[in-house]
Amino acid sequence: TxxxxxxxxxxxxxxxxxxxxxxxxxxxxxxxxxxxxxxxxxxxxxxxxxxxxxxxxxxxxxxxxxxxxxxxxxxxxxxxxxxxxxxxxxxxxxxxxxxxxxxxxxxxxxxxxxxxxxxxxxxxxxxxxxxxxxxxxxxxxxxxxxxxxxxxxxxxxxxxxxxxxxxxxxxxxxxxxxxxxxxxxxxxxxxxxxxxxxxxxxxxxxxxxxxxxxxxxxxxxxxxxxxxKCKETFSKLSWLYQCVGCETATLQPLGRIVVNGRSIKYQLCSGPSVPQACQHCGHRHLMAGPIWSxxxxxxxxxxxxxxxxxxxxxxxxxxxxxxxxxxxxELPDVPLFYVMDKLTAVAGINLCKMVQFRSALLNAGYEVSMSHTSKNSIKTNAPPQFIWDIVRV
Ligand code: SAM
CATH class of the missing domain: 3.40.50.150 (Vaccinia Virus protein VP39)
Incomplete structure (x- = not known):
């Protein structure tokens, strides 16, 4: 051969x-x-x-x-x-x-x-x-x-x-x-x-x-x-709720660990903490996961x-x-991210360059980074409400 x-x-x-x-x-x-x-x-x-x-x-x-x-x-x-x-x-x-x-x-x-x-x-x-x-x-x-x-x-x-x-x-x-x-x-x-x-x-x-x-x-x-350590896994996993309108992602951990002195409590998440309709655009959520959070x-x-x-x-x-x-x-404690063009498309406006958007977040004292997985990504610890407020200004 x-x-x-x-x-x-x-x-x-x-x-x-x-x-x-x-x-x-x-x-x-x-x-x-x-x-x-x-x-x-x-x-x-x-x-x-x-x-x-x-x-x-x-x-x-x-x-x-x-x-x-x-x-x-x-x-x-x-x-x-x-x-x-x-x-x-x-x-x-x-x-x-x-x-x-x-x-x-x-x-x-x-x-x-x-x-x-x-x-x-x-x-x-x-x-x-x-x-x-x-x-x-x-x-x-x-x-x-x-x-x-x-x-x-x-x-x-x-x-x-x-x-x-x-x-x-x-x-x-x-x-x-x-x-x-x-x-x-x-x-x-x-x-x-x-x-x-x-x-x-x-x-x-x-x-x-x-x-x-x-x-x-x-x-x-x-x-x-x-x-x-295996018993801590459920606190490292989350359900992902994603709005079908604006794609805002909400993570719901499967549970959390509460340490009080020598006692460790394993608390399962209780009740629906994600509202039926998205607060930002009124659409419903789709559910995915569990994902590693x-x-x-x-x-x-x-x-x-x-x-x-x-x-x-x-x-x-x-x-x-x-x-x-x-x-x-990449911000280690912020799973997932926003994408500039999606934000502006949903808000129905064509403003905000990536740079301006970043500085608005930084000026307000929040942390910002990209994700290596997407070139227009914005990871931030700012709450979603704050994001939508700047996009709509
Ligand atoms: N690692 C290689 C490289 O970097 O060039 C490429 C591996 S290739 C994507 C996948 C290989 O898995 C194939 O050669 C296939 O014959 C082998 N394979 C598929 N099923 C297997 C199994 N059950 N046990 C062992 N090898 C298997």
Missing amino acids: PYTSVTEGKAEVLFPSTHDVFYNPVQEFNRDLSVAVLRQLASEHEGGIRILEALAASGLRSIRYAKEVNGALEIVANDISKQAIECMKRNITHNNVQNVIKSSQKDASMLMYENKVPNKRFQAVDLDPYGSPHVFLDGAVQCVADGGLLLVTCTDMAVLCGNSPETCYTKYGALSIKSKACHEIALRIVLQCIESHANRYGRYIVPMLSLSADFYVRVVVRVFTSQA APIHDGEFLKGLKNSLVEEDFTTYRRMYGILTMMEE
Whole structure:
């Protein structure tokens, strides 16, 4: 068979010209960022790290991890397909990384269940499926070591962005909704879903980085074990009520935790706190979720990651740097956002440039940022009433 050769990072990978093994050049950014993330993780582990790439196709990603992540001790590159494994083995030899990468041809879930006991777990587990990762999450949350990283890509954006809320519910356990903020909602649905799988095994997640780019979302979360922490999950999740008229989003947490000295009370949300009709435009609400309403990035992790970037190592360095900077600036405690053109369209006026709008909020003492998921986004802790008052002036 003739081969096409592709060079990315320090890997040179051969693909059969028959195109029966998956390769997507657009995902270079995703792979660059993942290399940087794993370098960051490896720097925390003096003894090195073990990585599982459960859906590895040609092995490109694993080969990059082997050659570019100092401290990657062992990598298991798994795929169920015979063609993928043949291609992967050829590439492992071609790149001379046989000492680091072990190829494996199994169903990813079976392999992850085999490695769920604490002494076999991996410091990093990477899931890069076709479409949705939902069938692999149950195994994945069990085979990540405590404090280790789970990295998950989802490419079924239509489902996550509200084209079929009912399908989203079957896969992710949450209703999606059409919205200008749908990419951030997608991230929060995925985080909610991973948390729910983790909680079944007394484990919980802490998001390090949540990315929306091109046609996919990618989340990086740490996994820990604690039954007590699992009981806090309901306070990190919210129902989302979105007005069909002005798209104003109202979040209703599933519950909250009240700590009083030594006593901890778990309070469920009581009664409908969202009125039937929207206060701002009189339309009704649609309900979606539950979504993750706690922070979606970890500030310290982002900072360390950004400082560790080496320009010569990454073709997509500038994009990585730019997106990490935007993520750092995102207000951590403000889920979702407004979009300028929607605000002005609903108010029926054509005023307010983004800059003026921002300064009005800042002058009133509120915080403002963008979301990396949308270029016209405005995140703010100002109450909706205040927003509508400025737009209408
Ligand atoms: N991670 C790769 C990269 O960065 O180039 C691409 C992975 S590709 C999107 C998804 C792969 O998952 C395919 O090669 C497919 O054969 C494999 N796959 C699908 N179902 C699987 C299963 N149940 N167990 C293991 N591999 C599976």
